[in-house]
Amino acid sequence: GQQVMQIPQYQHVQEGEDFTTYCNSSTTLSNIQWYKQRPGGHPVFLIQLVKSGEVKKQKRLTFQFGEAKKNSSLHITATQTTDVGTYFCAGLTSGTYKYIFGTGTRLKVLA
Amino acid sequence: NAGVTQTPKFQVLKTGQSMTLQCAQDMNHNSMYWYRQDPGMGLRLIYYSASEGTTDKGEVPNGYNVSRLNKREFSLRLESAAPSQTSVYFCASSEPGTFYNEQFFGPGTRLTVL
Numbered sequence: 456g457q458q459v460m461q462i463p464q465y466q467h468v469q470e471g472e473d474f475t476t477y478c479n480s481s482t483t484l485s486n487i488q489w490y491k492q493r494p495g496g497h498p499v500f501l502i503q504l505v506k507s508g509e510v511k512k513q514k515r516l517t518f519q520f521g522e523a524k525k526n527s528s529l530h531i532t533a534t535q536t537t538d539v540g541t542y543f544c545a546g547l548t549s550g551t552y553k554y555i556f557g558t559g560t561r562l563k564v565l566a
Numbered sequence: 567n568a569g570v571t572q573t574p575k576f577q578v579l580k581t582g583q584s585m586t587l588q589c590a591q592d593m594n595h596n597s598m599y600w601y602r603q604d605p606g607m608g609l610r611l612i613y614y615s616a617s618e619g620t621t622d623k624g625e626v627p628n629g630y631n632v633s634r635l636n637k638r639e640f641s642l643r644l645e646s647a648a649p650s651q652t653s654v655y656f657c658a659s660s661e662p663g664t665f666y667n668e669q670f671f672g673p674g675t676r677l678t679v680l
Contacts, residue, residue: 456625461608464606486667488667488668488669490669496673497656497671497672497673497674498609498656498658498669498671499671500668500669500670503667503668543608543609545609545669552597552614552616552662553611553614553622553624554599554611554669555611555625556601556608556609556610556611557608558606558607558608559608
């Protein structure tokens with residue numbers, strides 16, 4: 456079945472350092488979404504990417520969708536303690552309503 | 567707007583007991599989902615309902631049943647709970663065809679099966 460892998464599983468950074476998480480799908484996706492989950496909370500939508508090669512920015516966050524629409528990345532510049540949490544990608548295959556979530560990357564920011 | 571609500575927030579069951587997790591959304595969304603989240607496993611789709619009156623299996627449906635009672639409500643039933651079903655359960659809703667099609671999640675139900 457379709458799989459979405461995410462690396463790394465954990466990342467500890469010093470405040471001010473950059474952070475990147477990568478998402479890879481075994482199949483071509485129609486779109487990909489990114490979510491953030493704070494400790495003890497529920498996932499909250501960050502962004503959706505649809506087009507091949509698409510790049511979107513939200514303040515210090517940069518999201519990319521690969522040319523083949525099988526991979527994606529989230530890059531945070533100059534991390535802050537408020538960035539702490541787990542970041543998930545979720546891929547949608549064309550013709551379905553089922554999003555397959557990646558395993559997530561847990562980010563810890565050390566002040 | 568409450569968004570997506572789930573009850574109960576916490577539950578402890580003994581092996582073999584049954585229970586129903588309730589979910590309701592007030593955003594008039596057509597699609598609703600049930601996920602379970604285990605440490606290091608991300609979110610895995612149990613069942614989903616693309617629209618009122620339809621339900622389909624997700625990645626891990628065994629041991630669960632669902633009911634889409636109406637457009638607002640989507641319940642998840644464990645007929646005979648097992649320790650392997652200890653998890654955090656999230657309900658979500660979305661509106662396919664909208665620009666973002668984002669999923670809105672409820673606060674979760676933390677279930678322990680002894």
